Amino acid sequence: MYWIQSVFTGLTGLLANLSIVYLTGEIHMKKAMKILIQVAVIIIICKLGEAIQAWSQIPIPGSIIGLLILFILLIAKVIPEKWIMDGSNFLLSIMTLLFVPATVGIMNYFHIFQGKGWLLILFMILSTVLVMLSSGFVAEKWGKKSVEQEDHFTA
Amino acid sequence: MKIIIVTIFFILMTICIYMIATKLYNKFRLPILNPALITTIAVIIILQLFHISYDTYMFGGQWIHELLGPSVVALAYPLYKHISLIMKHFKIIISCIMIGIIVNIISVSAFLFLAGFSKEITLSAIPKSITNAVAIEVANQIGGIPSLTVVFVMMAGFTGIIIGPYLFKWFNIKSDLARGMSFGNASHGIGTAKALEYGKATGSISTTGMILSAIFSSFLIPLMFILLF
Numbered sequence: 386m387y388w389i390q391s392v393f394t395g396l397t398g399l400l401a402n403l404s405i406v407y408l409t410g411e412i413h414m415k416k417a418m419k420i421l422i423q424v425a426v427i428i429i430i431c432k433l434g435e436a437i438q439a440w441s442q443i444p445i446p447g448s449i450i451g452l453l454i455l456f457i458l459l460i461a462k463v464i465p466e467k468w469i470m471d472g473s474n475f476l477l478s479i480m481t482l483l484f485v486p487a488t489v490g491i492m493n494y495f496h497i498f499q500g501k502g503w504l505l506i507l508f509m510i511l512s513t514v515l516v517m518l519s520s521g522f523v524a525e526k527w528g529k530k531s532v533e534q535e536d537h538f539t540a
Numbered sequence: 541m542k543i544i545i546v547t548i549f550f551i552l553m554t555i556c557i558y559m560i561a562t563k564l565y566n567k568f569r570l571p572i573l574n575p576a577l578i579t580t581i582a583v584i585i586i587l588q589l590f591h592i593s594y595d596t597y598m599f600g601g602q603w604i605h606e607l608l609g610p611s612v613v614a615l616a617y618p619l620y621k622h623i624s625l626i627m628k629h630f631k632i633i634i635s636c637i638m639i640g641i642i643v644n645i646i647s648v649s650a651f652l653f654l655a656g657f658s659k660e661i662t663l664s665a666i667p668k669s670i671t672n673a674v675a676i677e678v679a680n681q682i683g684g685i686p687s688l689t690v691v692f693v694m695m696a697g698f699t700g701i702i703i704g705p706y707l708f709k710w711f712n713i714k715s716d717l718a719r720g721m722s723f724g725n726a727s728h729g730i731g732t733a734k735a736l737e738y739g740k741a742t743g744s745i746s747t748t749g750m751i752l753s754a755i756f757s758s759f760l761i762p763l764m765f766i767l768l769f
Contacts, residue, residue, distance in 0.1 A: 424610065431610045444762035446677030448612035449755060455616035460623070473617035476610055480729070481576035482558045483608045484672045486601030488580045488694075490687030492587065493594055497661060497688065505661070508651040509668060509692055513699040515647050516669055516726040517707055520640040520749070524718035528632040 416471070423472025426464075430455050543599060550600025557582045571701055574730065576672075577694065612673045619751045626748055629717060633745075637753045640725035641760055644669045660685060666761055668692040671728040674754040681758075682765045693728065700727025701734040716741040724749025 434451025443450075458464040476483075498505065561578040587597055598605075626633060645666055652662040664684035667675040672693050679689040700723055708719060719738055723731035724746035735746035 427610045427613050428607075431613045434613065435609065444681055444766065446609075446612070446674065446681055446758055448609035448677055449674065449758045451609070451613040452616045452619075452755065455613050456619055459616060459620040466617075466620070469614075469617060473614035476607065476614040477618070479607075480611045480673060481574075482555065482579070483604055483611050484676060484690060485554055485558065485576055485579050485583065486598060486605040487608070487676050487686050488576070488690040489583050489587070489597060489601065490594055490685075491580075491691050492584050494685060494688050501655065504655050505652075505657070505665070505692075506695060508648070508655070509665070509695040510699045510703070512644060512647040512651060513669070513696045513726050514703060514707065516640050516644045516696075517700060517704060517722040518711060519643045520636045520725040521707070521711070521713040521718045521722035523636045523639055524632055524721045525713050525715055527635075528629065528715060528717040528721075 420471050420475045423469050424476060426469060427455070427472050427476065430458075546596065547599045547603070550597055551603055552600075553586070554579065554583060554601065554604060571698070571730070571734070574694075608673045608676065612677065615671075615751050615754070618747055622744060622748045625744055626752075632717065633721070633748065633752065636721040637725055637749060637756055640669065640721070640749075640753055641757050644726075644757075645761065645764060661688065663765070664688040665692045667757065668696045669726050669728065670754045670757045671750050674758055678758050678761055681762050694730070697727045697730030700731040704731070704734065717745055720745025721749045725753045728754070 431448055431451040434449070434454060435447030437450050438445065438447035455464070455469070459466065459469075496502075558575055558579045561573070561575040561582070564578065565573045565575050583597070586592075587594070648665050648668065649662060652665055660683070663682050664679055664686075665688075666682070667678040667684070667689055670678060670693070672690055675689050675693045676686045678684075679686045704723060704727070707713065707722070713719060713722065716739065720735050720742040723735040723742070727734070728750045732743060732746040732750055736743035
């Protein structure tokens, strides 16, 4: 029951997003249907990951388990690439929209940035610089100097 | 009935603002016009102006939020497309990512602990170098505040694209691999968009770094949490 309900919730949310994109004339009806079906496959894999997480109690987000499942299915050629290609690309293209609702929640936490809260900004900048430099140094010192052309792919 | 109207209204409002923000970004191409940032600010201003609570907004917002998990699963596709690139530079990519994650966890916890911030804030800040969707889930997992995490994630992203190019110049970081790894591991999606400006190779490496560091972090951060607390 929980399954059907959550797949339904996901699909309705998707339908709302898709219809807006469709109305603004960026996607045709046939393509929209294809994306809808492919995203349904991805939602089911995600719910499977969440179910595994809830059942096994491992402290890893269910969606990451879903990611690994889909990745393995793709490598093992159980799911052909074209079954999920358009759906994945669509979800990834609207990913920044999807975390807006979570971000809006910051309105309840503005007080954290008052007083010594400004230090948080400084620490985030410092820590990011350290991560960039450490990763960059290791790759610069021991990695190959150039990456060959045929490897290129960008989503 | 009232709830249904409120729900539909907030879904439409968020998506419409987002589409306008995307148009704006495509026109001017300024990083500060990041569509997610503009949409968030616009929604918060509207809610504050009309004295609407976050919980009311989430009647609509949760429907959009629901797709966040599936979008994380969708990352499997670009990862699959990059598999030959990963295999070719396997050792170096894995070591870079591991070092990035460890430096991130240690530096954030040390800074915030020394400055005396609460455990809740520290836990929200630790996933800051992970791509947003995964960071939210990791924050949920370890008991941080997801909304706060997103703000830290955005700070990490913007720091990367603003300071990154200077760091490359000062510290002589030149190769595609090094630049891609820096952007991907430290500044996730926002950094990857910038990495693409350095060329397709840098962009691919950055995408790989972003996805793999998200996967490894989502294993390591909860593990570290169990060991330490």
